[in-house]
Amino acid sequence: MAHLLMVESWVGSMSRLLPRAIGEGGHTFTFLTRDLHHYLRSAPEGTAHPLLGARNVITAETNDLDTLLPEAERLHAALRFDGVLTSCDYYLPAVARIADRLALPGPGPEAVGNACRKDATRRVLAEAAVPGPRFALHEEWDDLARSAREIGYPLVVKPVDLCAGMYVRRVDDERQLADAVRAMDGFPVNARGQRRSPAVLLEELMDGPEVSVETVSHAGMVHVVGVTDKSVGGAPAFIETGHMFPADLTPADTEAAEQTALSALKALGLTEGVVAHTEIKLTAAGPRVVEVNPRPAGNRITELVRHVTGVDLAAAFVDVALGREPDLRRTDTGVRSAAIGFLVPERAGTLEALDGNGVREADGVLEVELAEPGRTVKAAGSNNEYLGHVMTADTGGPGARARVEELLSGLRAGLVVR
Numbered sequence: 518m519a520h521l522l523m524v525e526s527w528v529g530s531m532s533r534l535l536p537r538a539i540g541e542g543g544h545t546f547t548f549l550t551r552d553l554h555h556y557l558r559s560a561p562e563g564t565a566h567p568l569l570g571a572r573n574v575i576t577a578e579t580n581d582l583d584t585l586l587p588e589a590e591r592l593h594a595a596l597r598f599d600g601v602l603t604s605c606d607y608y609l610p611a612v613a614r615i616a617d618r619l620a621l622p623g624p625g626p627e628a629v630g631n632a633c634r635k636d637a638t639r640r641v642l643a644e645a646a647v648p649g650p651r652f653a654l655h656e657e658w659d660d661l662a663r664s665a666r667e668i669g670y671p672l673v674v675k676p677v678d679l680c681a682g683m684y685v686r687r688v689d690d691e692r693q694l695a696d697a698v699r700a701m702d703g704f705p706v707n708a709r710g711q712r713r714s715p716a717v718l719l720e721e722l723m724d725g726p727e728v729s730v731e732t733v734s735h736a737g738m739v740h741v742v743g744v745t746d747k748s749v750g751g752a753p754a755f756i757e758t759g760h761m762f763p764a765d766l767t768p769a770d771t772e773a774a775e776q777t778a779l780s781a782l783k784a785l786g787l788t789e790g791v792v793a794h795t796e797i798k799l800t801a802a803g804p805r806v807v808e809v810n811p812r813p814a815g816n817r818i819t820e821l822v823r824h825v826t827g828v829d830l831a832a833a834f835v836d837v838a839l840g841r842e843p844d845l846r847r848t849d850t851g852v853r854s855a856a857i858g859f860l861v862p863e864r865a866g867t868l869e870a871l872d873g874n875g876v877r878e879a880d881g882v883l884e885v886e887l888a889e890p891g892r893t894v895k896a897a898g899s900n901n902e903y904l905g906h907v908m909t910a911d912t913g914g915p916g917a918r919a920r921v922e923e924l925l926s927g928l929r930a931g932l933v934v935r
Contacts, residue, residue: 519599519839521546522589522609525579525709526568528684530817531604531831536567538831544839547596549589551710565634580711582611589615600906606680607709608810609633616790622840624734624811628786632811636677636718638785642722642806645784648777649806650721651907658698661717661820665694668721673755675718676701681815681900686724686883725800727807728764730778731814731822733833734791735844739782740845741775742828745818747796751861754898759922761856762821765880765915770799777804787811792834794818816900817857817884817908824855824883824910852910855883856917858925860904861897862934868892868904870933876907876924884908887928894934904932 521539523546526532539546548571550556556566568574573596578589592598603612603622610630616623627755636654643649653664654677665672671689674697684701686692698717706712727749733741746764749755765772778795787793787809794814796807812834813819817831827848829884834842860871873887887905888894895902911917 519544520572520597520600520893521835521838522592522598523547523568523571524549524601524603524612524614525551525605526556526587526603527605527815528556528566529815531813531815532556532559532818533567534572534819534831535602535604535834538829538835542832542835544835545572547571547575547592547598549575549577549579549592551576570889573854579608579911579920580709581609582614585611586614586618589619589640593619600832600835600840603837604812605709606633606810606812607707607711620641623790624787624840625789629811632785632787632809634714635675635808636716638806638809639718639720639788642784643780645780646785647780647806648803650723652718652720654716654718656715656717657768658695660907661694661698661719662691664719667693668719671722673720673721673722674698674701676704676713677716677718678714679704679707682755682757683899683901685755685899693753714752723798723805723807725798727796727798728766728774728797729814729818730775730797731818731830732778732782732791732793732905733830733837733845734782734788734793735837735842737788739745739779739788741779742822742830743826744774745769745814745821748752751897756897757816757859757900758861759856759858759918760816760818760821760922761915761918762818762825763852763854763915765854765918766799773804774799777806778809781806781809785809790840792830792837816859817906820884820908821855821857825850825852849869851912853913854911854915854917855908856911856921857884857908858908858921859906860887860889860925860932862902862904863896863935864894865896866934868894868930868933871904871928873905873928876928879924881909881911881920882907882924883910
């Protein structure tokens with residue numbers, strides 16, 4: 518039995534999948550958090566949050582490395598950890614620093630830090646000639662306006678250090694750019710109490726469909742598990758509205774996406790102890806890197822992969838965090854494609870009706886999660902405002918995406934927000 522240190526977590530699906538994978542692997546974990554109530558608030562009514570099934574739950578200041586690293590050393594001396602991990606993007610750099618300090622398995626701190634900062638990713642990939650959009654990084658308005666004109670509208674404006682598509686916007690002119698920058702300025706501290714960088718990233722707007730490449734790195738080798746497609750809505754935001762695994766691509770496009778992701782991971786140095794989710798645009802000029810995320814995919818993509826291939830990316834994440842070879846053997850699950858679609862609110866108000874009874878019993882449905890009436894609804898501006906999801910499987914081919922869209926259409930017809 519191994520003992521892992523888990524430093525914070527998201528409170529979505531991975532906060533449930535990761536404890537399950539740790540337990541099924543015969544291991545245990547100590548959970549370290551600065552705010553236990555953050556997790557208690559997210560627990561389903563009448564149950565304890567899965568993260569609270571840890572061997573130990575310890576409160577410490579996880580946002581301050583100067584205190585966190587010595588605290589991790591003290592805990593390691595008393596409890597003896599075999600690995601350290603997190604599913605929360607905001608703590609990936611800290612976990613890499615802890616692993617380095619405690620001589621535990623994991624990717625290098627510089628590699629993780631560069632992957633977690635969108636501007637650093639762009640710089641490293643550009644130096645390695647890995648294809649991406651034209652970009653510029655500035656803090657001052659005059660510099661931003663000048664670079665925007667040089668890149669050319671429309672373009673994409675991004676914060677360098679937020680997740681889930683927060684404040685990522687398409688802008689078509691200088692007025693929209695000013696509005697987007699002003700909105701970012703009004704969010705100086707992220708949801709975990711960490712002060713944000715004032716830097717703003719401008720990128721060329723890339724055409725074409727977007728996919729993600731799911732990989733596992735171990736012992737200097739990067740293993741491709743597969744390619745997932747993505748649908749995006751909510752313009753001018755870029756909200757993920759659904760995914761299907763495997764992506765319905767030509768063999769040539771699949772190979773091109775995989776090779777581009779491998780080039781990006783190698784350029785960043787993410788070839789050891791990483792389960793990664795690399796987003797790629799398949800543009801008319803060829804594949805271009807959108808982002809590199811040094812952690813398992815969110816939005817239940819790991820479950821889509823498992824339903825089709827039998828490969829458990831949460832379990833692989835645990836294995837590589839322990840320095841062990843992950844089990845990436847595929848099994849014939851009988852499922853040829855699996856897809857998920859999200860119910861994205863278009864207006865603010867209160868959820869009055871959302872009936873999913875017919876959907877739950879429909880053919881091919883794997884999961885249905887829907888918000889309860891009475892919930893306060895925000896008009897979606899990122900991936901944080903979903904009202905639920907539907908996941909389906911197709912045993913014959915790439916039909917899961919169409920089935921999800923059909924079922925979501927029925928749900929939207931019965932959705933009432935006032």
